[in-house]
Amino acid sequence: MHRGKGMKFVGDSRIPAERKPNIPKDYSEYPGKTEAFWPNFLLKEWMVGAVFLIGFLCLTVAHPSPLERVADPTDTNYIPLPDWYFLFLYQLLKYTYASGPYNVIGAFIIPGLAFGGLLLAPFIDRGPERRPLKRPFATGFMLLALASIIFLTWESVATHDWEAAKAQGEIKEEVDVEIDKNAEGYQLYQKNGCVGCHGDTLTGSGANPSLVDTGLKPEEVAKIAKEGRGAMPPGMFKGTDEELAKLAEYISTLESKK
Template sequence: MAHGPKSNEKIVYVGDSRIRKKEFRPHPQDYTSYPGKSEAFIPNFLLKEWMVAVVALVGILVLVMSEPAPLGYPADPTNTAIIPMPDWYFLFMYQLLKYPYTSDQYVVLGTIVLPGIMFGGLLLAPFLDTGKERRFYRRPIASSLMLVSLAAVTYLTVYSWDHYTKELERQGLVPDHIKAEEERKAAKEEGREPDIRKKPESAAIPIVDPDSEGAQIYAKSTCLSCHQADLSGGAMPALLGIGDKYDKAGILDIIKNGKGGMPAQYDTNIANGLTDADIDTLAEWLSKQKAQ
C-alpha cells in the first residue's frame, strides 16, 4: 500500500478477498499407465474414429467412381416379365418378406415387429451391457446380439440373391440393366449413339395351329388363367415358343409335377372335366409352339 507520491516507495497490492485464487487447475487424466483400458474421448478417441470414417468414406468413393451405376430401361408398369429386386443392402428384408409367417396376414410381423426387435436390440445394447470389459468373449449380451444379427443378415442376403438368379434362369429372363448395357456396347461398336429410351420390342411369335383341337383344349384348361389366351403370359412366363425349350414329355412332366413357382395342374384339369387324352393332346399342341 502506498502512502505518498514518492516513486521509490514500495507498493503492496492488497487482493480482493472476494475473489479466490485457484491453486489447482484440473487436467485430463493420463491413461498411459493403463494401456488398452481406456482413453480420453476428446481428442484421442474422437480423432481415431474420425480417421477410420475418412478411410471408409474414401474407399466407398473409389468404388462408386470405378463402377458406374447400372441403368436399365424406363420403368414399364405393364411389363409383367420382370422380377423386382431392391438394392443389395435391403436383400435380407426382401427375403424375410417371402416367408409365410412374415407375409400376407402376418405382414406386420415381417415389416414392423421383427425389424423393430433387431434394431431395437442394437439400440438397447449399450444399456443392457454396461460392463467395462472390452474383450468380446466377456461381453455375452452384446456379442450374442452382434453375432446373431450378422448371421441372420448374411444368410438372408445370400439366399435372396441365390433365389433371384435361379428364378431368372427358370423364367428365361435377362435383367433390363444387362440388356441396356448390351445395347450401349453394340451402339458403341457400331459408332452410333445408344437409344434406350424405350425397351426394344421383340419379334412377335405367332401361335401355331390356333384352330386345332389342342387350342380348344387349352381354352378349357387351367393354363388359360395364368398364361393368357394368346399365350403371352401374365403372372407366369409366356408359352409362345415353349416348344423350343421343352418337348411333349417335358411339358407333360410340368403339368403333372409342376415347376418352380407353378404347382402341378394335372389333378385340377381332370377335376374340371379334361381327360388323359385331352391333356396328352394339349401337351402335344404346346410342344409345337416354336419361334421358328
C-alpha cells in the same frame, strides 16, 4: 462498499486466477480400458470411416450401377429386387412365418425387436470392460445379428433367378410395327389372354419375348403355344385347333418396319 471506506474485491474460488493449458487426463492408470475421446478415440473412428468411404467410392467407379429399361406400371410380371443392404429383409419376407397373413411379423415385429435390441444394448450392458469376452451379452447379440444378416443375404442371392431378372430389366430397342386390331388373328390373340404377357402391340414386356420378327413358321408357333417354352408353361392356349392355326399364321407374319 461503504462511503469513505474505499473499495473491497471479493474473489470467486471457482474461477482460476491463472489459465492452465488444456491437457487431457492421464489414463495410464487404466491401461487398455479407457482413453481420451479427443483426439485418440475420435481420430481412430475418422481413419476407419475414411478407409471405408474411399473403398466404396472406388467400387462405384469400377462397377457403376446397371441401368434397366423405363418402368412400366402395366407389367405385372416384373419382380423388383431391393439393394444389397436390404436383401436380408427381402429374404425374410419369403418365409411362411413372415409373409402372407403373417406379413406384419416379418415387416415390423422381427426387425423392430432386432433394432430395438441394438438401441437398448448400451443400457443393458453398462460394464466398463472393453474386451469382447468380458461382455457376453453385447458380444453375443452382435454376433447373432451379424450371422443372421449374412445368412439371409446369402440365401437371397443364391435363390434369386438372376437370368430372369436380367431379361426383365433389359433395355430393348422399340419395335415399330403396324397392328391391325380388327384382324381375326389379333382377336384370337386377345381372346386367349396373350395380351397379359406380350402386350397390346405383341412386342413383349419384361421377360416375355416379342412376337414380332420371330422368324418362326406357323407350325412352330403352334407348337410353342401348346407345349410352352422357357418361362411360358404348356397349355396356355385354350382355343380349338382351328383357332390355333389362325393365330399361329397371324403371329408368323408379323414384321416390324425396316
